[in-house]
Amino acid sequence: MDLISIVVPCYNEEETMPLFYEAVMAEFAKMKGVEPEIIFVDDGSKDKTLETARNLHKKDKRVRYISFSRNFGKEAGMLAGLKAAKGDYIAVMDADLQDPPSLLPEMYEAVTKGGYDCAATRRTTRKGEPPIRSFFARMFYRIINKISDADIVDGARDFRLMSRKMTDAVLSIGEYNRFSKGIFGWVGFKTKWLEYVNVERVAGETKWSFWKLFKYSLEGIVAFSTTPLYISSAMGFFVCFAAFIMACFYAIKALVFGDPTAGFPTMVCIMLFLGGIQLIGIGVVGIYLSKTYLETKKRPIYIIQETEEDKKGN
Numbered sequence: 001m002d003l004i005s006i007v008v009p010c011y012n013e014e015e016t017m018p019l020f021y022e023a024v025m026a027e028f029a030k031m032k033g034v035e036p037e038i039i040f041v042d043d044g045s046k047d048k049t050l051e052t053a054r055n056l057h058k059k060d061k062r063v064r065y066i067s068f069s070r071n072f073g074k075e076a077g078m079l080a081g082l083k084a085a086k087g088d089y090i091a092v093m094d095a096d097l098q099d100p101p102s103l104l105p106e107m108y109e110a111v112t113k114g115g116y117d118c119a120a121t122r123r124t125t126r127k128g129e130p131p132i133r134s135f136f137a138r139m140f141y142r143i144i145n146k147i148s149d150a151d152i153v154d155g156a157r158d159f160r161l162m163s164r165k166m167t168d169a170v171l172s173i174g175e176y177n178r179f180s181k182g183i184f185g186w187v188g189f190k191t192k193w194l195e196y197v198n199v200e201r202v203a204g205e206t207k208w209s210f211w212k213l214f215k216y217s218l219e220g221i222v223a224f225s226t227t228p229l230y231i232s233s234a235m236g237f238f239v240c241f242a243a244f245i246m247a248c249f250y251a252i253k254a255l256v257f258g259d260p261t262a263g264f265p266t267m268v269c270i271m272l273f274l275g276g277i278q279l280i281g282i283g284v285v286g287i288y289l290s291k292t293y294l295e296t297k298k299r300p301i302y303i304i305q306e307t308e309e310d311k312k313g314n
């Protein structure tokens, strides 16, 4: 019997959790030789997510849960779940059933018989998403793949099933600024990609605002690439070079033609341009510095308030 742990980060998912539970258990009932374990990670939800998790655990001991003291973000939720998972194989899924449980048998087959360490999913369409969001998402994947070593697949979901070995590798990365899409790619291992058409969430609303996604994508770039630092240095060189050419041009013009150049407008433009470039450079360095600062503090990535273990005996 293989134990399969399913890690489910939940933020305000009281409506979707029971549906998720039913759908996943129904899928497992069809599979042979496997035992499921569902770990709901309540990421400081403001609704009855924790209560729902407690009730599901009461009903079915194969359901476990972890509850955070506040909202720490999906990345923290995934990490806590992966750490708690006892399975031989570990899956990460969203609570909203956008990750179809019907793919689980195929994923399990790939990691047990197919010779893969991981079966991951990507959606082929972005149906039901605002077009502007899709546009920026595409741009993000184009940029990050150009400037970083980690192979980050466009449309990749966090929905994946990993072997114990790969999970341990992911857990061995102890960084504070976690960008899982990058970490999964970075650790390597043989990954099988399954594709499916985007499904809309069964209930509730998306927890990601445009701004939150934008910040998350910047985090991804900073965590997996130092190219922006090189770009700002290159920009500095380029501007110096341009200034040198311009200086020569005006010197020759003044010497040969004796033509006094009107200084004020050119001066203002150049000053503003250089000021801007300097601020951009400082900003880029600042972003990296701030990440380094947070990293050196070694704060815990999440704080657990309650798990199903606390409820033993009652």
Ligand code: UDP
Binding pocket: 008, 009, 010, 011, 012, 013, 043, 071, 072, 073, 074, 077, 093, 094, 095, 096, 098, 201, 205, 206, 207, 208
């Ligand atoms: N989530 C979380 N913490 C957060 C935001 C989201 O644990 O701060 C969970 C959420 O409950 C869901 C998953 O992450 O299970 C994906 O979120 P959502 O479906 O809102 O994102 P989308 O599918 O729209 O990208």
Ligand code: MG
Binding pocket: 094, 096, 098, 201, 206
């Ligand atoms: Mg979703």
